[in-house]
Amino acid sequence: MNLTREQKNLFGGYGTEQGDIRDSGQKAYRNLEVHIVTRVARVDVSDLVISLSIFEAIDEMYLTGKLVIADNSALVTQLPIIGQEEVEVKFIRAGVEIEHTFACTHVENVIKMLGETAGVELNLVSTKALTNQVSRFSKSYSGLASDIIQKIHTNFFEESIDIQSPSSSAHHIVVPFSRPYDTISEILSSTIGSDGTPYYLFENLVGEGPILKSLGDILQEETDEELFELKKILNYNKDSTGQGSRFNPGSIGGLIEYEVLQNGDTLELLEDGALINNAMRIDIANKSYTENSFYYANHAKTFSPLDQYQNYEVNDIKLEENILKASNTIEMHNPFSFETEGVTELNTQADVLAKSKKESFNSRINNMVVIQALTDSHPEKIKVGKCVNMRVVANAPPLQGENLEDQLFSGRHIIARLGHHLRGGEYHMEIDLLREGLSRPSESKAPQHGGGR
Incomplete structure (x- = not known):
């Protein structure tokens, strides 16, 4: 049976040849298949599933989840399930087939329910998380931060990243015996997108792979x-x-x-320097420093129609009369160039207020x-x-x-x-x-x- 035009519009407009009336039900999903794969067996536990939760987050580089099953045949003991298994998940929601493979990291909350049946909770993470835990490397990279992240992710996880926002500047990075995701996290925390906004690497449940995207592009994409x-x-x-x-x-x-x-929380924003800040940049190569005044309305303007902090007007008179108390931050700067012009140390940005902009956006959005x-x-x-x-x-x-x-x-x-x-x-x-x-x-x-x- 095919869906009505209204139902197809609500569910993304997929074709009538794929439409199934079972997908039109509110809160409906179907064809759930869950298999637990051990070293010696692949067991279908679809009929034992009590609940399945899959999580994605803008500040999480891979998917995580929770699987709760009913165990009435000592399955956990017989297989056994001890936190070293793969869990294959497949289901259909609104005509979209969703399929992922997770790694079970540990079993918890084994609780007796009815009779001899127990509820067992399996903690799930992407298989990439396990690869990350057993991978350490030492290497140097030069180039755009977004390109370096792409190289690391492709080399270790054999999966390409969809770079929807390039980074703002090129850097020279020396990785000292570190894990892939730890290195990527360090790069993300120390650089910004080309539009001057924070950078995120995340993964969607429905999608082709990880996405690298800036806050500005997220807000202005549509x-x-x-x-x-x-x-x-x-x-x-x-x-x-x-x-x-x-x-x-x-x-x-x-x-x-x-x-x-x-x-x-206006008090917290003022304390963090998200609205007004005095950034002191220390040039360790030339043994000098500069003071750079940051005001969010000029340097990291809000994207939304109404700026609720617009009354915090900053001008020279107020600063000189000490009416406004700016927060102070210190940033170390090394302008020493490497193989190519414009390539600098990771924590160094060409924009003297890059760090202040990033922290301002992060503080305000949270x-x-x-x-x-x-x-x-x-x-x-x-x-x-x-x-x-x-x-x-x-x-x-x-x-x-x-x-x-x-x-x-x-x-x-x-x-x-x-x-x-x-x-x-x-x-x-x-x-x-x-x-x-x-x-x-x-x-x-x-x-x-x-x-x-």
Whole structure:
């Protein structure tokens, strides 16, 4: 049976020849297959699965997960399952076939449930994590940081990275007997994208491999009209006969619930120097130093329409009169060139305020609006490293003709962390959304409060 046009649009518009009515159900997934592979056997545990969770994050270079199975035949002891096995996972969600192989690192929470049955939790990581743990190397590299990351990842994990944002400058890097991911983490922490924003290496559940991308490109990749809209859908029966509303297209792919966990911490941002900072750069080669004033509105401007910190105006008069207390940071600089012109030590950037820009963006995005949400949307639409148009409901009574959307907190949000949860035949996503600014406030009149004259 084929999907309706509305259902195909909600699930990404895949072709009718692939459409399956089983994929149109809200929270539905199908054809779950889970195999545990030991040195001597490959065991199908699909019928024993209690729950499966797979996690992706913007600050995590590979996928992780949790698998809970019911063991009523001493499977853990007989195989045995001790944390050195591969776990093959395969299922279909909204017409998309998802298949990954994980490594089981350890078994935990073996809890008796009913009779002789126990629940067993397996901790899962990408097989690349195991390769990383047994790989150490010493080598020197020269060139763009993004190209160096590509070389390391391809050499050790035999997997190419999709470089969607090149790095800002070229460096000479000496790796002293280090692991691949440790080296990549050091490079990411010490360089920025060509647009002057922080750098991330991450992996999606649905995708071709790891992605290297800057914060600026994440925020500007799609226009507001192109963003996937995430909003609470009122699910009610529109059928006059009272039948058939359970899986209607209007109830699919909606936001189940959400919670605003945080809305910025101005004191912490001021303390960290995210808004105003005095960066002292010490030139160790020439034995000199320079002082460089950083102001976020000039050097690391917010991408969002409304800048909530715009009242912290910085000018020479305020600085001279000591009205504004700038934070101070020290940066070591080595301008010594290597094989090619412009190639410097890893911690050295051509831009004297590169480090201040990076830290400002990181602090602001982690201190801004944090929303945790549950949804049953399409896995190709909701991915870490992409943005969604989050529609937050206003805290006001639903008056007729009024727009119930919170104009300030609704808008472009970054998907920073994402959990895919399969349990009891139902699928849902748990999402952490971040922002680095706010939207425009509503132009409607200020609310009238009740009370006496």
